[in-house]
Amino acid sequence: xxxxxxxxxxxALCISVYAWMGAESKRSPLKPSVYTKNVNGSIKPAEIGxxxxxxxxxxxxxxxxxxxxxxxxxVLVKPVSTIPxxxxxxxxxxxxxxxxxxxxxxxxxxxxxxxxxxxDLLSESDINDTAHRLSAExxxxxxxxYTGYLFNIPxxxxxxxxxxxADTMENVAFKEEHLxxxxxxxxxxxxxxxxxxxxxxxxxxMYIIFADGHxxxxxxxxxxxxxxxxxxxxxxxxxxxxxxxxNSVLVVVGDVKPNEVFQAAQDYLGHIQSQPYEKKPHxxxxxxxxxxxxxxxxxxxxxxxxxxxxxxxxxxxxxxVLETLAWALGKGRASRLYSLLVDELGLVxxxxxxxxxxxxxxxxxxxxxxxxxxxxxxxxxxIHEELNLIGEKGFTIDEINRALxxxxxxxxxxxxxxxxxxxxIGKLYLATQDENYLYTYLNELTPESAxxxxxxxxxxxxRSSFMFxxxxxxxxxxxxxxxxxxxxxxxxxxxxxxGARQRTEPVEPARYALTVHxxxxxxxxxxxxxxxxxxxxxxxxxFDNKNTPTIDIVIDFKARPYYxxxxxxxxxxxxxxxMLEGTKKYSAQELARxxxxxxxxxxxxxxxxAMKLLSKDLEFALDILNQVVACAQFPADRMGKxxxxxxxxxxxxxxxxxxIAMQIAxxxxxxxxxxxxxxxGTQQSIKKITRNxxxxxxxxxxxxxxxxxxxxxxTQGYDIAAVVKKHLSSWQxxxxxxxxxxxxxxxxxxxxxxxxxxxxxxxxxxxxLSVSRLNPDYDKLVLFDQVFGGGALGSMSSRLFQLxxxxxxxxxxxxxxxxxxxxxPGMIVISTMVSADRMDEAEKAIISTISTVxxxxxxxxxxxxxxxxxxxxxxxxxxxxxxxxxxLFLNRYNLPASYFDNRAAQLAKIxxxxxxxxxxxxxxxxxxxxxxxxxxxx
Numbered sequence: 022x023x024x025x026x027x028x029x030x031x032x033a034l035c036i037s038v039y040a041w042m043g044a045e046s047k048r049s050p051l052k053p054s055v056y057t058k059n060v061n062g063s064i065k066p067a068e069i070g071x072x073x074x075x076x077x078x079x080x081x082x083x084x085x086x087x088x089x090x091x092x093x094x095x096v097l098v099k100p101v102s103t104i105p106x107x108x109x110x111x112x113x114x115x116x117x118x119x120x121x122x123x124x125x126x127x128x129x130x131x132x133x134x135x136x137x138x139x140x141d142l143l144s145e146s147d148i149n150d151t152a153h154r155l156s157a158e159x160x161x162x163x164x165x166x167y168t169g170y171l172f173n174i175p176x177x178x179x180x181x182x183x184x185x186x187a188d189t190m191e192n193v194a195f196k197e198e199h200l201x202x203x204x205x206x207x208x209x210x211x212x213x214x215x216x217x218x219x220x221x222x223x224x225x226x227m228y229i230i231f232a233d234g235h236x237x238x239x240x241x242x243x244x245x246x247x248x249x250x251x252x253x254x255x256x257x258x259x260x261x262x263x264x265x266x267x268n269s270v271l272v273v274v275g276d277v278k279p280n281e282v283f284q285a286a287q288d289y290l291g292h293i294q295s296q297p298y299e300k301k302p303h304x305x306x307x308x309x310x311x312x313x314x315x316x317x318x319x320x321x322x323x324x325x326x327x328x329x330x331x332x333x334x335x336x337x338x339x340x341x342v343l344e345t346l347a348w349a350l351g352k353g354r355a356s357r358l359y360s361l362l363v364d365e366l367g368l369v370x371x372x373x374x375x376x377x378x379x380x381x382x383x384x385x386x387x388x389x390x391x392x393x394x395x396x397x398x399x400x401x402x403x404i405h406e407e408l409n410l411i412g413e414k415g416f417t418i419d420e421i422n423r424a425l426x427x428x429x430x431x432x433x434x435x436x437x438x439x440x441x442x443x444x445x446i447g448k449l450y451l452a453t454q455d456e457n458y459l460y461t462y463l464n465e466l467t468p469e470s471a472x473x474x475x476x477x478x479x480x481x482x483x484r485s486s487f488m489f490x491x492x493x494x495x496x497x498x499x500x501x502x503x504x505x506x507x508x509x510x511x512x513x514x515x516x517x518x519x520g521a522r523q524r525t526e527p528v529e530p531a532r533y534a535l536t537v538h539x540x541x542x543x544x545x546x547x548x549x550x551x552x553x554x555x556x557x558x559x560x561x562x563x564f565d566n567k568n569t570p571t572i573d574i575v576i577d578f579k580a581r582p583y584y585x586x587x588x589x590x591x592x593x594x595x596x597x598x599x600m601l602e603g604t605k606k607y608s609a610q611e612l613a614r615x616x617x618x619x620x621x622x623x624x625x626x627x628x629x630x631a632m633k634l635l636s637k638d639l640e641f642a643l644d645i646l647n648q649v650v651a652c653a654q655f656p657a658d659r660m661g662k663x664x665x666x667x668x669x670x671x672x673x674x675x676x677x678x679x680x681i682a683m684q685i686a687x688x689x690x691x692x693x694x695x696x697x698x699x700x701x702g703t704q705q706s707i708k709k710i711t712r713n714x715x716x717x718x719x720x721x722x723x724x725x726x727x728x729x730x731x732x733x734x735x736t737q738g739y740d741i742a743a744v745v746k747k748h749l750s751s752w753q754x755x756x757x758x759x760x761x762x763x764x765x766x767x768x769x770x771x772x773x774x775x776x777x778x779x780x781x782x783x784x785x786x787x788x789x790l791s792v793s794r795l796n797p798d799y800d801k802l803v804l805f806d807q808v809f810g811g812g813a814l815g816s817m818s819s820r821l822f823q824l825x826x827x828x829x830x831x832x833x834x835x836x837x838x839x840x841x842x843x844x845x846p847g848m849i850v851i852s853t854m855v856s857a858d859r860m861d862e863a864e865k866a867i868i869s870t871i872s873t874v875x876x877x878x879x880x881x882x883x884x885x886x887x888x889x890x891x892x893x894x895x896x897x898x899x900x901x902x903x904x905x906x907x908x909l910f911l912n913r914y915n916l917p918a919s920y921f922d923n924r925a926a927q928l929a930k931i932x933x934x935x936x937x938x939x940x941x942x943x944x945x946x947x948x949x950x951x952x953x954x955x956x957x958x959x
Contacts, residue, residue: 084456084457084460085097085098085099085446085456085457085459085460086098086099086100086279086283087456088279088283088286090266090286090287090290090291091291092266092267092290092291092292092293092294092295093265093266093267093268093269093295094266094267094269094270094271094286094290094291094293095269095270095271095450096270096271096273096282096283096286097270097271097272097273097446097447097450097456098272098273098274098277098279098282098283099272099273099274099275099442099443099446100275100276100277100278100279101274101275101276101436101439101442102276103276103437103439103568103898103899104276104439104545104895104896104898104899105175105176105177105276105542105543105544105545105895106173106174106175106176106275106276106439106892106895106896106899107173107174107175107176107179107273107274107275107276107277107439108171108172108173108174108272108273108274108275108439108440108442108443109171109172109173109174109179109182109183109186109271109272109273109443110169110170110171110172110271110272110273110440110443110444110447111169111170111171111186111269111270111271111272112167112168112169112269112270112271112272112447112448112450112451113167113168113169113263113264113268113269114166114167114263114268114269114270114300114451115128115167115168115263115264115268115300116128116163116164116165116166116167116168116241117129117163117164117165117236117239117240117241117243118165118166118236118237118303118380118381119236119263119300119301120236120239120243120259123247123250124247124251124255124259125239125240125243125244125247126207126240126241126242126243126244126247126248126251127243127247127251127255127256127259128163128168128241128259129163129207129241129242129243130203130204130207130243130248130251130256131168131193131256131259131260131264132161132162132163132168132170133161133203133206133207134193134195134199134200134203134256135148135161135170135189135193136148136149136161137193137194137195137196137199137200137203138193138194138196138199138529139188139189139191139192139193139194140192140193140194141192142184142188142192142533143185143188143189143532143533144529144530144531144532144533145199145528145529145826146528146529146530146531146534146818146823146826147185147531147532147533147534148185148189149816149817149818149822149826150531150534150818151181151182151185151531151533151534151537152172152174152182152816152817152818153534153814153816153817153818153885153889154534154537154538154539154885154888155174155175155178155181155182155537155539156174156175156178156539156814156885156888156889156891156892156893157172157173157174157175157178157182157814158171158172158173158174158814158815159171159172159173159817163241164241164379165236165237165241165379165380166379166380166381166451166452167447167448167451169444169447170186170189171440171443171444173439173440175539175540175542175543175892175895176275176276176277176543177539177540177541177542177543178539178540179273179275179277180285180289181537183285183286183288183289183290184289186271186289186290187289187290187292187293189264190264190265190266190269190290190293191264191293193260193264195253195256195257195260196253197252197253198524198525198526199524200251200252200253200256200522201522201523201524201829202524202826202827202828202829203829204248204249204251204519204522204829205519205522205828205829205830206825206829206830206831206832207242207248207832208245208248208515208519208856209782209829209830209831209832209854209855209856210242210832211242211245211248212781212782212854212856213781213782213832213854214242215781216678216780216781216782216854218317218319218321218325218493218676219325219388219493221317221319221493222315222317222325222327222491222492222493223327223377223386223491224240225315225317225491226315226327226329226384226489226491227240227384228315229313229314229315229489230313230329230331230384230489231306232313233306233307233309234304235304235306235381236303236304237306237379237381237382245515245518249518249519262298263298265295265296265298266290266293266294266295266296267295267296267298268298268300270447270450270451271286271290272443272444272446272447272450273443274439274440274442274443274446275439276543303381306331306381306382308331308487310486310487311486311487312485312486312487312488312489312490313489313490314489314490314491314492315489315490315491315492316491316492316493316494317491317492317493317494318493318494318495318496318497318500318504319493319494319495319496319504319779320495320496320501320504320778320779320780321493321495321496321672321676322495322672322673322675322676323390323669323672323673323676324390324391324394324397324492324493324494324495325388325389325390325492325493326388326389326390326391326397326400326401326490326491326492326493327386327387327388327490327491327492328386328387328388328401328404328488328489328490328491329384329385329386329387329488329489329490329491330384330385330482330483330484330487330488330489331382331383331384331385331482331487332376332382332383332384332385332478332482333382333383334378334379334380334381334382334383334452335378335379335380335383335448335449335452335453336380336381336452336453338453338455338458338462339474339478340378340449340458340462341428341462341463341465341466341471342466342471342474342475342478343376343378343383343385343478344376344428344463345421345424345425345428345466345471345475346374346376346385346424346475346478346479347374347375347376347385348423348424348425348427348428349416349420349421349423349424349475350374350387350411351372351373351374351375351387352373352374352375352427353427353613353617354601354609354613354617355423355610355613355614355616355617355618356372356374356424357407357411357416357420358372358374358387358389358404358407359371359372360610361403361407362389362400362403362404363662364609364610364662366403367392367661367662367665368391368392368396368399368400368403369389369390369391369392369400370390370391370392370665370666370668370669371389371390371666371669372387372388372389373387373388373389374386374387374388375388380451380452385482385483387404390669392665392669394494394495397492401490405485405488408479408483408484408485409484409485411476411479411483412476412479412480412483412484413480414476415472415473415475415476415479416472416475416476418468418469418472419618421468421471421472421475422468422618423614423617423618424471425463425466425468425471426617426618426619426620427617427620428463429463429620430571430619430620430621430633430634430635431620431622432463433569433570433571434569434571434633434900435459436568436569437568437569437899437900437901437902438899438900439899442459445459446459449462496779501779504779505779505956508779508781508857508956509857511781512856512857512858513858515856515858516858524827524829527827528823528826528827539888542891542892545895545898547894547898547921547922548564548566548898548904548907549564549918550562550563550564550731550908550911550918551563551564551741553742553745555725555745555746555749555750556746556750557725557726557749557750557752557753557754558724558725558726558727558728558754558756559725559726559728559729559730559749559752560728560729560730560912561729561730561732561741561742561745562729562730562731562732562905562908562909562912563731563732563733563736563741563742564731564732564733564736564904564908565734565735565736565737566733566734566735566901566904567735567737568735568901569734569735569901570635570636570637570735571633571634571635571636571734571735571901572633572634572635572636572639572642572732572733572734572735572736572901573631573632573633573731573732573733573734573900573901573902573904573905574630574631574632574633574634574642574643574646574730574731574732574905575629575630575631575632575730575731575902575905575906575909576629576630576631576646576650576728576729576730576731577628577629577728577729577730577909577912577913578628578629578722578723578724578727578728578757579724579726579727579728579757580593580628580722580723580724580757581627581628582627582628582698582700583695583696583698583760584627584695584722584757584760585627585698585700585702586714586718587698589702589706589709589710589714590698590699590700590702590703590706591667591671591700591701591702591703591706591707591710592702592706592710592714592715592718593627593700593718593722594627594667594700594701594702595663595664595667595702595707595710595715596715596718596719596722596723597625597626597627598625598663598666598667599653599655599659599660599663599715599719600625600649600650600653600719600723601613601623601625601649602653602655602656602659602662602663603653603654603655603656603659604648604649604652604653604654605648605652605654606648606652607648609656609659612645612648615645616645619634619635619638619641620634620635621633621634621635621638621641621642621645622634623645623649625649627700630646630649630650631902632646633901633902636734636735636736636737639732639736639739639744640744640747640748643744643745643747643748643749644748646748646749647748647749647751647752650723650725650749650752651751651752651753653719653723655712655715655716655719657712660712660715664707664708664710667701667702667707668704668707670701671701671702671703671704671707674699674701678778678780678782678783678784678854678954678955679784679786679852679854679954681776681778681784681954682776682784682785682786682852682952682953682954683786683850683852684699685774685776685786685952685954686786686788686848686850686950686952687699687788687848689767689769689770689774689788689950689952690765690767690788690789690790690848690950691765691767692765692767693763694762694763694765694845695760695762696841696843696845720754720755721755721757722757723754724753724754724755724756724757725749725752725753725754726754726755726756726757727756727757729909729912729913730745730749731904731905731906731908731909732745732905733901733902733904733905733908734901762844762845765790765845765846767789767790767948768948769789769948769949769950770950771950772951773950773951773952773953774950774951774952774953775953775954775957776952776953776954776955776957777955777956777957778954778955778956779956780954780955780956781856781956782854782855782856782857782955783854783855783856783857783860783953783954783955783956783957784852784853784854784952784953784954784955785852785853785854785855785860785863785864785867785951785952785953786850786851786852786951786952786954787849787850787851787852787867787871787949787950787951787952788848788849788850788851788949788950788952789848789849789943789944789945789948789949789950790846790848790849790943790948791838791839791840791842791846791847791848791849791943792839792842792846792847792943793842793843793844793845793846793847794842794843794844794847794914795844795914796842796846798939798942798943799839799842800927800928800931801931801935801936801939801940802838802839802939802940802943803839803890804883804886804887804890804928804931804936805838805878805886805936805937805939805940805944806836806837806838806839807819807885807886807889807890808820808874808878808882808883808886809821809836809838809874809940809944810822810834810835810836810837810851811835811836812837812886812889812890812893813889813890813893814889814892814893816889818885819836820870820874820877821834821835821836821851821867821870822834824866824867824870828862828866830853830855830859830862830863830866831853831854831855831863832854833853833854834851834852834853834867835850835851835852835853836850836851836852837849837850837851838940838943838944849943849944849949851867851871851949853867857955857956857957860953864951868946871944871946871949872946874940874944875937875940875941875944878933878936878937879933880933883931883933883936887925887928887929890924890925890928891924891925891928894921894924894925897921907921
């Protein structure tokens with residue numbers, strides 16, 4: 022429920038070439054705390070409240086299998102048979118830390134150029150096109166310490182990525198023409214990160230932390246003055262030195278057998294000759310008793326403050342202790358700093374702590390958003406006082422036990438995501454040379470041993486004289502014009518330098534991809550839910566899945582987000598916040614404590630609730646759930662706290678150009694329709710909301726009538742229907758009246774809508790009216806989306822992404838004709854970010870693509886689209902939470918249980934000409950509104 026999660030900030034220090042594809046659901050393997058998830062075989066949480074008998078929570082995961090090929094390539098394999106998919110990731114033990122003077126950004130630039138083809142085998146389009154033909158998701162990432170390339174792919178096709186990996190290890194072309202266009206995309210990426218002020222602040226902090234010349238001081242993406250001077254020969258030299266077999270690790274996680282992987286790796290990669298290789302000795306970081314600070318001034322409403330300290334790196338193998346420290350100190354509503362700064366003193370709207378885990382040194386980060394800017398110094402002083410107290414007395418055993426349970430339970434999620442698991446295996450192996458470290462680093466920790474170690478770490482490292490401060494504060498009115506001049510000068514310099522690096526060649530067509538043919542899909546038995554209609558009007562859906570000893574619970578209310586009040590927008594959001602601020606049985610603090618001591622996560626949001634828990638705690642969790650849905654008390658003394666949180670969220674929303682553009686687009690398309698509502702409300706509306714408003718809404722809409730609950734996980738030993746009835750039958754409520762949607766008659770009021778905002782880039786969003794989820798044209802448009810904008814797998818063979826490849830106009834672009842389609846029509850949405858100096862050029866190019874795309878589609882495009890969608894369906898069944906949501910989706914639209922079984926066959930029946938006609942009918946440039954958010958200079 023917090024709004025300032027450091028996990029999103031840490032993303033800045035691990036740069037992905039294709040991570041931003043525009044789709045909000047697109048995953049990235051770069052968020053350290055998301056990836057810092059372990060599968061621990063010796064969890065012993067308290068058995069409080071459990072009536073489940075003889076349940077073993079001690080589930081050990083199968084180990085990682087390892088083989089080193091004769092040429093030095095290390096191959097790591099983790100069999101996971103949940104779905105017939107595989108994540109293949111090739112790591113190179115080289116990152117920005119290995120760059121020399123004048124080379125800053127070269128490791129990341131090479132990551133981009135790897136996708137641009139090889140000398141003989143692969144054309145510029147072949148990697149993207151091959152991935153598309155094989156229904157694979159591809160991505161790449163560069164960090165300070167390593168570089169990686171990944172393919173998430175159906176199991177029948179996975180060996181076909183090995184020839185690509187092999188060729189890119191030896192023969193990348195690095196053509197100057199390709200570099201010229203890609204350099205422009207990298208500059209757009211740099212501007213994108215510059216507009217993310219949390220990331221910018223963290224970069225500045227890294228610079229002052231490692232100011233003694235340590236390479237961690239320099240951003241992974243590098244500096245423009247270095248990038249501008251790089252040419253093909255520079256990249257080749259760095260690549261030839263580091264991209265060698267004996268500096269690489271291949272990780273394969275999924276529905277595979279280790280010996281088969283080892284043999285395939287030998288067949289495809291074993292011929293590559295090892296090279297003499299000596300990694301550059303990394304400069305030691307010299308501790309100093311020095312506290313420095315940095316302040317950035319930007320055009321924003323919501324200030325952010327970070328305190329950082331340097332801790333031992335991942336090579337020191339203290340992962341478990343540092344993660345436990347993060348949970349105890351600032352992660353979660355029962356953590357020490359949240360309890361002190363949010364609940365007790367009311368000085369901040371949120372606080373978080375996390376560890377940026379780098380190999381040589383890690384950086385501990387405490388982040389907060391102050392309620393009042395003038396209180397920042399007091400907040401910092403209070404944090405240091407609390408850290409001093411912890412350094413002297415430590416955390417209580419209860420606090421450490423709670424943090425350990427949270428860390429251990431959250432790490433079970435690792436087993437539910439192939440990509441995340443492969444990423445962490447590879448990263449931790451490079452740092453520790455222990456292929457199973459991911460599965461063991463919490464095993465030896467007890468509350469007592471963790472308490473001693475954490476107390477010492479806080480005393481030794483988290484001292485005010487060792488820590489660094491960073492702030493992003495609002496620009497003064499006097500400085501706003503100066504900031505615009507700085508940005509304009511930067512744009513002009515970019516245009517001057519990059520104007521001399523023109524690409525004249527067209528994008529090379531695919532060659533190798535034409536020889537690739539997907540295998541026969543492996544049969545998969547899509548899970549089917551058991552269904553029970555409960556006496557209180559709720560439908561129960563459940564499924565036993567023993568992949569991990571956890572359970573996910575997801576509730577869908579009939580009152581969806583658009584039931585929010587028109588007179589008091591944000592009322593629904595306010596209600597969901599207050600549902601966690603105290604129940605008949607628990608105060609807000611007690612509720613947070615009892616949840617977190619068992620590692621239970623609970624999220625309440627407009628339209629639903631989600632929980633994740635250990636299997637043994639199901640009955641306790643259902644009792645908590647009943648307290649939240651039936652017995653919330655809405656204490657008046659907690660309303661001010663929530664009001665402040667929501668005010669901060671509103672400020673954050675209006676600091677985000679992409680979110681602003683989407684909201685304006687919704688309002689243009691839907692006008693007075695409920696889908697136009699902005700659920701966060703306004704500063705004015707949340708001030709007006711009373712306790713009576715909250716209670717009345719809660720009683721009217723948080724009701725089991727018309728609601729559905731899905732329970733998926735290790736339910737062995739439970740009679741699910743009986744247990745749910747036992748704990749939730751007392752939850753009663755009225756029928757929810759269905760909303761009668763007004764007719765949507767959309768036509769753009771204006772050719773474009775401009776929202777001025779001071780940012781390096783401009784958010785461009787085209788929007789129009791589409792179809793509902795059950796409209797007969799929906800599936801035709803879904804197939805079209807795969808060709809047009811990348812669709813379900815974010816394909817980089819899409820027409821919009823090909824535009825990016827040709828021009829370098831933007832870093833990423835997305836396009837959907839079925840966005841947000843539900844009971845009523847969804848939207849057509851095409852979205853990108855572009856610098857002000859290239860806005861006109863980008864608009865013309867995108868409109869041209871929109872106008873001509875239907876003329877370029879052929880049968881092969883549609884066949885590949887069908888395969889991609891069929892493959893993407895498996896993702897709905899990779900985790901307990903995903904399965905639960907898949908069941909709720911079927912229930913919401915009254916679709917048969919066999920829907921996923923038959924979907925591929927249904928898509929195969931759709932004629933290409935029908936797809937083209939349907940797309941042309943809806944995707945018309947004259948029926949699209951254009952929203953621009955940013956530094957509009959027209």
